[in-house]
Amino acid sequence: MQRLLAQKAVDGLREASRRSVVQGGGPERFQYVTRVTQGQLSKCWTHDPSRKTQHVMAIDIAVEADMEAGAPVIVGEMARILGYRLVRDDGADSAGGGLGIADIGAFQDAFHALSQSMIQAVADGKVDPREAADILEKYANFMRVAHAVESKTHGCEGEV
Incomplete structure (x- = not known):
């Protein structure tokens, strides 16, 4: 079975995850406001060619990361992959x-x-x-x- 997401798109999501967590204060701080530990968070953006599968951040954690970052970094990347752009509803x-x-x-x-x-x-x-x-x-x-x-x-x- 072939995935719909190209590896480049997955890499973009993983990089957006890293940026969002860093903007939100870093993994050390973020682990206390979400359900995963710092070690689990780092698996969402660390590239390890020896692993068969690369993890991406779960949706609930991604939303929390963007909330901590104060900007839709990950959600914006998701929208971009789908061909959309986010517009603030404020x-x-x-x-x-x-x-x-x-x-x-x-x-x-x-x-x-x-x-x-x-x-x-x-x-x-x-x-x-x-x-x-x-x-x-x-x-x-x-x-x-x-x-x-x-x-x-x-x-x-x-x-x-």
Whole structure:
């Protein structure tokens, strides 16, 4: 029997699982808010060619990981594989009536924080795990703000 998911898609899900858990504080912290241990979590993204099957994260754990990360990292990857994109269903995004000056400031602030953390991390020629976690945290925040800007911009259709 041939699987519907190509290996590349499975690898994408596994990488999204790793990113989501890291953005949510890392496997050490996440294991206390879900039903699996740190060791079981690492099996969801560690590639081991000697194993016949590679594990992916169970759906309930994936949703919890995205909740901890504050962004739909894994669920977004699932949607992308199926040919969809996620759109935030949030009254706060649409209630504002579209893109405003405050959104531009929030976008600039998030981008500046991300770029500054990246610049500081590479200043000594290597990025340590603490710096990488900081970059991922700033990146997750930037993506949330960018998504809000995108959603509000779509809401501007017909507005001048």
